Amino acid sequence: MAIDQRNLSVLANFCAAAADAMAFTLMRTAHSAFIKETEDFSCQIVSREGLAFTSPRQFGAPWYSGIDYAPLLRHFDDYEEGDICITNDPYAGNVATHSPDMHIWKPVFWQGEIACFVVGHIHNTDVGGAVPASLSRTLTEIEQEGLRIPPVKLVHRGEMNEFVVRVIRSNVRMPEQNWGDLNAQIASVNVGERKIHDIIARFGFEGFVEGVGQMLDYSEAQARAILTRVPDGDYFFADYADEDSPGGRPCRVALTLRVRGDEVVLDYTGSDPQLSSALNMPTGGVERHPLVMVGLTYVLFTLDNSVILNAGTLRAARAILPEGTVVNCQPSAAVGMRSLTCAMTQIVTVGCFAQALPDLIPAASPGGNAIMNVKTSARNGKPIMASIGPVGGGGGGTPFCDGSDGAGGATGFLRNTPIEISEAEVPIRFRRYGLEPDTGAPGQFRGGLSAVMEFEVSSPETVVTARNRNRSIMGGWGLKGAHPGAVSQFARNPGPSEIQLKNTDLVKCDPGDVIRVVGPGAGGWGDPMARDPEQVARDVAQGAVSEACARADYGVVLCHGAVDRAATEALRAAAPRRKALFSHGAERQAFEAVWTPARYALLTAFLASAPVGWRFFLKHQVFDAVETAGPLEDMPAQMEALFDALRTRYAL
């Protein structure tokens, strides 16, 4: 059957049904809470060439809609019916992005020919390695991050490769869970294969293959139509993760967005060299790697909710990912926490588009959504390890409404863990879980409130980890006259003898210790003095904004909960206004006073000329030297002298 304008939706519906069926099967049969509660997985159907053309409509991680399996598919040229391949190797095929993500793919044959592949991944709770759950910022090599399976046929012509299964089982901490989840993945691709067979029976092989091409073309046309509405230009934005290593320097992610007609280039030149910590992104320089396209995907969908997301969506875009940087690391850099860095790529993408479309783009959610884990023991000595949920900031303020509270924007896809589940399974007692007042940055539309979690530990030798936490040094930013976001907080024993844990992501506790974590504040949108005073009064009534902040930040004077119009008008008239498109916190302003874009440009060029293995070291040498000497008036000369000294000293 020929597929065209009349019936393209029919094929699209059938394919969506197949992807949904894969997701439902996975969720129904999976074993780990990561899949059942958090929904950290993907199920997709990709073309013979490897381009994802259909994803489940409601479920799964939102990053992979445009994934390209081509580099991975090429690992075999002898696919046979009944094969299922597997890998979790971030350095083979540019599809897996850290070791817990186990990807599998299965060719779907029709009368001896491959029609497409059914694929998917799940995040395994643990794949062995140096630390429980396999992930920590402090790890420095991929080898510490657990089991690494190169692309291999897990099932060959319907026969399970038992050796691969034994390797997996003997390298992980909870083999039953991995085994249960792996079976769920296999069931999922098998259901996908069956559904595709039904579809081909209905549309014919040619009709199906052509239709898949048209589905990709359709999404491409949708994306291009949106991009033509974005003014041409070069837009630059950079942002910083707190530390490039424990106690280290800020980690910069920089992006120049070049919009030309219906195409965009995302040039990540200026991003930091790859790190001796686990923040690196293993993109292999693939120009449409999903990890560097997440922000673009969000922006396109936000501008037009009718867009069908698939690999066609990304055809109008390509990324420049300099080798040996955080956005394209070389082996064997550790990559476990690439999601922290990925969040930064989303933020800088939103920052670039905000310059192009200042009346449409919201402030970015701040990123750094801490995934809280507790490793402790029960009274009988039994060890217990559990995720007690994400604690992050809200969504950024938008041009039309406040940001979503507790989680929103790009970090709104995770589900939390109920307090009652955590208390039933882990011997800790929660003292507070909710929304922290005054954490949504003021604006005409304020940022969403941050989540706050406070709990008391009851066993000795308890280890609390806050994976992915960020923004404890430099906060998120506001737009169009709004305030920037506050920094996140992490403290032990809050109160007079409180210990600030700063940017640590791991803390040892004893019975009676209380841990408090507050997500980073989300930036607002628009001048807070333009916010409807009645809405501010409502914020105060709801406990979202304190009366003091209503007055100081919004210029709203309340009297017994009601707006004092005259006093408010007077206060607002005298209030200073922010003129710049972006508003940044004091920490970032101080940092950027020294580390200007010009200084960074010189550093980037210098580091690019050095061998990859030297760059992280040299960056720190330069930062140390600039800190010692202070910024000199002739910045280029200062930097050149510094570089010369380093070249001489290390014979570079």
Add this chain to the structure above:
Amino acid sequence: MGYRIGVDVGGSFTDFAVFDEATATISSLKVFSRPDAPGEEILAGLDTLAQRDGITAEDVSYFTHGTTVGVNTVIQRNGDDVALFTTRNFEDVLQMARLKIPQIHNLYSRRPDPLVPRERVFGIDERTEATGTVLTAPDREDVESAVAAARKAGCTGIVLAFLNAYRNPANEAEVARMIAEIAPEMPVVSSAATWPIIREYERTITAVISGYVQPRVAHYLDRFETVLRERGVACPLHITKTNGGVMGIDQARDECVQMILSGTASGVIGAGYLAQHCGFPKILSLDIGGTSADAAVILDGTPQYGVGELIGDFQIHVPSVSVSSVGQGGGSIAWIDPLGVLQVGPASAGSTPGPVCYGRGGTKPTITDAVAASNLIGHTPLGYGAVTVDHAAARAAIAPLAERLGISIEETAANIIEISVSSMYAEVSGLTSRFGIDPREFHLFAFGGAGAMLACFLARELNMKGVVVPLTPGVVSALGGLIADLKNDFIRTLYIDVTEAGVATLAAPVAELQATALDWLKGKQGFKGEARLSLSADMRYLGQSYELETPLDAADLSVAAISEAFHTEHARLYGHADRDALVQLVNLRLVVAGATPKPRIAEPDPATGPARPVRHVTAHFDGTAQETPVYARADLAPGHTFDAPAIIGQDDTTTVVPPGFTVTVDRFGNLVITRKEG
């Protein structure tokens, strides 16, 4: 001997199912609904029954009713201003929900506004541990000030949802008692009394919905009761439940969440009963109206149950007959998107203004218009004369789309049908995957105004065994309420290891649950017959993070029996079990049911001659013109069989059968439509 009556009030029509206890047969009646004056339709129906069948109010021995008033209150957000009392420092539970935002790729996306805004949530100084130990008991003064604040905020009711109340409801009960003294006029809903499940958000939202709809539902039920009593109906009144059972009207007034989905659940129960009775063990029910299309999986007459059914923007977490929305119904609008691709929905013309061809103000082409433009409906009187089909108007509405696509009106209509069917296919396919069933083993059981119109097209895409259209599709929901059993669910969270020591602690809670269940059935519901108790447990291997509901034999609660039941269930679902691993029992569940009398389904007189069409029309199937016979359903009798294409008209629906099928009338008068052999 008397008459048992079930009534289902829909948007346009109200259906009556009447069960004659003397003959154990069912008859039906349809009257117009009166959204302007609820209750009037019921009186109108009783009038007609008196005139038509000589049934008087005194003859009515049992009355059940399914209503959508609860769900509509949430959807329209016109419930009461209730307050929520939570454990202090956990007041944001409704705003946080489960964090995830509705559209994960949309940077503007926000969770829906909570039913209770934050300024009406008040923290209470109280705390219960996960083990059930009370750490802090509520303090009278603290509660007094919260009640005063709630009053000041204009609240008319209070919902209590404290942390870990599923484990020990003492603090909620104590605060409820205090409020009864402090503010006796305030109705109180307690989360532990509503449905004591672990997970604070899920338990809280379930109780909040119950409290939110309570006054409106109670008012509606009061009126319903008054109307019937004034008419002289003296028998007990029952309301159909979300769990597919029924309960007395007094319980419905107090526990509104138990009847919130009473309308949709009854349809599924009715379909299940008819299908089972007529020999269809595996069916998918398909109920399509003007604005909705719902499907459910039914095995051996028993619907599948789930938790988390959608009520407007929210989910309720009581055990519910699992019904999935699979589309927007016959009113979905066809359009061409900016890239020139034909699309159907999600916008819908609904029942008002409705499809263009019904001539009630609709101007945009809908699925129903596509069916009309294909000349597949409108050849026999529809909707008891309330609906006429204007074929020319339907064609005219589709013509602009056809012009833009450069194809004929008939081809365009065929594509609209195909797209909408493929969209339902996608949803039904998701449903079958969720329950892990194979649609090829199932019949599609079609009812609702438009179910039979589209069922064959959908069954064809799903490769189903066939389609069943009952004799009177309109009465399925009313019948469901009539035959539903008295039924209630109970749950108790225990967290015990399945060891000798652990199992030894099981006897007491089991006995307690059984006593509570029997008290509900025999005491509160006044049921005289035999009680059916079904015990089950949510269990897992120690260390797993999810549970499987496993049926248990209450007579043998030994370690061996309980463990084996779980291993077997695990193996059935996942293909493997670990018989050496320790099993943990998390929740105990008990379902109590009291069977109501069941009618037999009438077997009409068999056919005496071949089926004769009332006329032939030129209809378009899949864009191709076909000379098609039109049959009147009233003319068809058991034993008739004929090949498609065919159109079968009856008062409340039109069955459209595309080529490639054979229609048979079974001994119950059902149309059984299967793929033609070869």
